[in-house]
Amino acid sequence: MSNVSLDLDAEEAAFQAQVAAIEQEWKNPRQAHLKRPYSAESIAALRNTIPITYPSSFQGDKLWNILKTHLANGTCEKTFGTTEPTVVSQMVKHQQTVYVSGALCGLSEVQHPGCDHADYPWDTVPKVVEKIFKAQLFHDQRQHQFRMRHSKEERAKLEKYDFMAPIIADGDMGFGGLTTTVKLAKLFVEAGVAMIHLDDLAIGLKKFTVGEGRTVVPTSEYLSRLTAVRMQFDVMGTNTLLMCRCDTDRSQFITSTIDPRDHEYIIGATKDLDPLVEYIAQGMAEGKPYVQARDEWKSQAGLMTFDQAVKEKATEEEYQQYASKAIAYGVPLKEKRRIAKELVKQDVFFDWELPRSKEGQYMWKPSVKTIVERAILVAPLGDMTWARMDAPVWKDIVEFHTEVRKVYPDRMFAFGFTGMYNYEAAGFSQEQIKSFSNDMAKLGIVWQVQPIWSVAGLNMTAEKFAKEWQRDGIAGYIETISKPSRVPPIIDGFHKLSYAGSYLADAFFAVVAGEKIVP
Numbered sequence: 001m002s003n004v005s006l007d008l009d010a011e012e013a014a015f016q017a018q019v020a021a022i023e024q025e026w027k028n029p030r031q032a033h034l035k036r037p038y039s040a041e042s043i044a045a046l047r048n049t050i051p052i053t054y055p056s057s058f059q060g061d062k063l064w065n066i067l068k069t070h071l072a073n074g075t076c077e078k079t080f081g082t083t084e085p086t087v088v089s090q091m092v093k094h095q096q097t098v099y100v101s102g103a104l105c106g107l108s109e110v111q112h113p114g115c116d117h118a119d120y121p122w123d124t125v126p127k128v129v130e131k132i133f134k135a136q137l138f139h140d141q142r143q144h145q146f147r148m149r150h151s152k153e154e155r156a157k158l159e160k161y162d163f164m165a166p167i168i169a170d171g172d173m174g175f176g177g178l179t180t181t182v183k184l185a186k187l188f189v190e191a192g193v194a195m196i197h198l199d200d201l202a203i204g205l206k207k208f209t210v211g212e213g214r215t216v217v218p219t220s221e222y223l224s225r226l227t228a229v230r231m232q233f234d235v236m237g238t239n240t241l242l243m244c245r246c247d248t249d250r251s252q253f254i255t256s257t258i259d260p261r262d263h264e265y266i267i268g269a270t271k272d273l274d275p276l277v278e279y280i281a282q283g284m285a286e287g288k289p290y291v292q293a294r295d296e297w298k299s300q301a302g303l304m305t306f307d308q309a310v311k312e313k314a315t316e317e318e319y320q321q322y323a324s325k326a327i328a329y330g331v332p333l334k335e336k337r338r339i340a341k342e343l344v345k346q347d348v349f350f351d352w353e354l355p356r357s358k359e360g361q362y363m364w365k366p367s368v369k370t371i372v373e374r375a376i377l378v379a380p381l382g383d384m385t386w387a388r389m390d391a392p393v394w395k396d397i398v399e400f401h402t403e404v405r406k407v408y409p410d411r412m413f414a415f416g417f418t419g420m421y422n423y424e425a426a427g428f429s430q431e432q433i434k435s436f437s438n439d440m441a442k443l444g445i446v447w448q449v450q451p452i453w454s455v456a457g458l459n460m461t462a463e464k465f466a467k468e469w470q471r472d473g474i475a476g477y478i479e480t481i482s483k484p485s486r487v488p489p490i491i492d493g494f495h496k497l498s499y500a501g502s503y504l505a506d507a508f509f510a511v512v513a514g515e516k517i518v519p
């Protein structure tokens with residue numbers, strides 16, 4: 001039974017037309033850098049039968065043009081994170097984009113605030129994007145209506161801002177599974193986002209204070225996540241941008257050994273000890289703190305990668321022969337073992353199961369090289385790349401971006417100034433700190449974000465006023481806030497009717513009553 005006429009020819013013709021349209025979309029210069037592992041037919045079969053368009057696609061194209069212009073000019077867009085629409089209304093006066101930080105959402109937009117575990121409900125960040133995007137539309141609408149109340153000559157004297165700054169948002173790790181990643185991508189597009197970033201972290205395994213902060217997932221899982229987002233964007237036919245973010249810098253663990261492309265970096269014990277978890281359990285039963293027991297075991301286990309273990313046992317000549325055959329991208333441990341057995345006289349003991357954590361994670365040896373390999377592998381799925389770094393090590397920054405651009409010369413990159421950066425400890429002079437953004441822009445880092453300004457920035461402002469308010473009462477407010485905010489360039493506030501939207505609200509009444517609202 002069906003409630004529509006079964007015109008099979010029409011259905012088939014519509015499907016083939018959709019396939020042709022998708023293939024044409026993918027040939028567009030805007031998408032020339034993308035390569036999908038799936039066909040246009042697969043996407044056409046997943047689309048709705050009615051045409052749906054999304055402002056997200058328009059904002060994605062706008063952002064693409066902003067970033068490509070910076071790339072061409074060797075400059076960069078500098079933005080910061082927020083969850084507040086009123087803050088956004090001020091950001092747009094000095095910058096071109098807005099960032100919605102997951103860490104900030106986890107502190108202020110959830111029922112259980114806390115550290116950036118990205119363990120908040122998967123729809124948290126998209127909802128904040130929607131809140132901000134709708135506020136942008138409101139600011140844009142009231143500014144337009146206010147301007148159109150004035151003659152063209154008068155408008156020349158009025159300030160005008162582009163409130164529709166593209167929103168970039170934190171997609172974290174896609175929240176665990178492919179179905180959540182697909183739903184997340186869909187919700188972000190429906191919310192009006194211009195770009196999301198997705199990373200290779202494992203969900204919910206961050207420990208902040210014991211040196212076990214980052215666990216990555218296998219390369220294969222990272223690929224699947226990004227493919228799922230690209231697929232969902234294609235199903236929706238949107239030009240929303242996808243940023244491939246790698247968090248392997250300073251990661252301590254990986255969740256699985258399933259992908260041979262990771263084997264080079266997985267750490268094993270070269271001493272045949274009891275497993276770490278047993279040693280820790282025994283130590284804690286004797287009253288030892290967890291970290292002490294863990295570090296004791298680590299100091300005895302001879303922890304290293306298999307290649308390092310071979311180097312320890314082989315002669316120089318044996319190792320050179322081994323390296324020429326076994327140290328290459330994607331060589332599985334099983335093959336490495338076979339080559340070592342063939343070439344190295346001494347037995348190489350190596351067991352990556354012994355150091356596994358209680359949660360089953362494998363130990364990981366981070367390096368710029370592994371971030372480069374992941375970034376290059378996934379680049380055809382995304383529009384930009386971000387190697388998230390825990391510290392501003394200039395040598396690593398140069399190495400990473402230079403290596404990726406050897407393969408993708410026009411690749412655009414992002415950089416995040418995390419709150420904990422200690423520039424002096426990283427060897428930066430004051431001059432280098434000042435020129436940091438411009439120096440990075442020359443490497444193709446066209447979008448740079450201070451993600452969590454709001455935590456310190458707004459807190460300092462709030463604490464300062466709270467103190468003055470108690471001390472000076474309303475006189476203090478007038479001196480420190482009200483008067484300064486009226487001095488051009490004026491900071492929008494409810495004191496200026498135009499910015500509260502009062503004229504917009506009255507315009508609804510006027511239009512309904514048949515009155516003119518333009519001069």
Ligand SMILES: C[C@](O)(C(=O)O)[C@H](CC(=O)O)C(=O)O
Binds near residue numbers: 101388418
């Ligand atoms: C950018 C980030 O993902 C965020 O949630 O804002 C965080 C910010 C931070 O930890 O400073 C991150 O870089 O992981």
